[in-house]
Amino acid sequence: MHNREKIRYLIVGAANTLTGYFVGVGFYEALSSSTNILLVGLISNVFSITVSFLTYKIFVFKTKGMWLSEYFKSYIVYGGVSIISILLLWVFMDKLKISIWISQALIIGMTVFISYVGHSRFTFKRRSTQ
Numbered sequence: 001m002h003n004r005e006k007i008r009y010l011i012v013g014a015a016n017t018l019t020g021y022f023v024g025v026g027f028y029e030a031l032s033s034s035t036n037i038l039l040v041g042l043i044s045n046v047f048s049i050t051v052s053f054l055t056y057k058i059f060v061f062k063t064k065g066m067w068l069s070e071y072f073k074s075y076i077v078y079g080g081v082s083i084i085s086i087l088l089l090w091v092f093m094d095k096l097k098i099s100i101w102i103s104q105a106l107i108i109g110m111t112v113f114i115s116y117v118g119h120s121r122f123t124f125k126r127r128s129t130q
Contacts, residue, residue, distance in 0.1 A: 008060045009116055016055055020048035049078055053123075061124035070123055077118035081111050 027044040028037075053074040057063055063070065085107050092103035 005060060005120075006116070009056070009119075010112070012055045012059050013052075013112060013115075016048070016052040019051055020044075023048050023051075049074060052078075056119055057124065061119065061126075063124045063126065073123040074119070077115060077123050080118065081115050084114060085111055 024041075024044040027040050027047070031040050031043070050071075053071050056074075057067075057070060088107050088110065089103055092098040092106065093100060098106075
């Protein structure tokens with residue numbers, strides 16, 4: 001069962017990544033002429049994180065109840081992953097002089113693993129009574 005969960009995580013995560021990309025571009029196209037880019041980014045991130053939370057909860061981890069606490073926990077995981085991503089991007093590009101293309105590919109691979117661990121052990125942690 002655990003391997004199926006990992007496969008579902010990768011499939012749903014790929015769909016969430018594409019969704020996040022197109023949502024970000026869509027909100028930018030729709031709102032950038034009248035709204036600050038930071039607000040556009042905030043709106044698109046809240047929307048994308050909400051979609052990711054729902055798809056992981058329903059299709060991957062299949063936890064029952066605890067909607068609000070898991071939703072807020074998902075923000076903690078995504079915030080941590082974002083900080084790690086930004087720091088790694090800085091190290092790879094500024095210190096190691098690795099191109100953006102290779103840096104991003106390496107970071108995506110690492111953050112997929114980190115976010116899976118965060119979600120499986122924190123956001124959607126199963127109670128021992130289940």
